[in-house]
Amino acid sequence: MARRFASWYARWNTTLIKKMGPSQIGAGHPEEPDDRSHDRPCPICGAPLSEHRVDRPTGQYASSTLHCPTR
Secondary structure, X not given: OHHHHHHHHHHHHHHHHHHHOOOOOOOOOOOOOOOOOOXXXXXOOOOEHXXXXXXXXXXXXXXXXXXXXXX
16 A cells, blocks of 8 residues: 555656646755845845855755844
């Protein structure tokens, strides 16, 4: 029973990826630096984004993290 479910799930997953594309967790390749304006205020703390640090981990399982400056 478990083997049939695993087989069905693999086919279902493959079909969904073909129709909808891969998950949107990461780009799937190394990302370039963000070239948008750094003068915008942070939506969290209001400080300029140029004062922030962004961690972009490798792989598709961890999301980017924005670190606000300490004042």
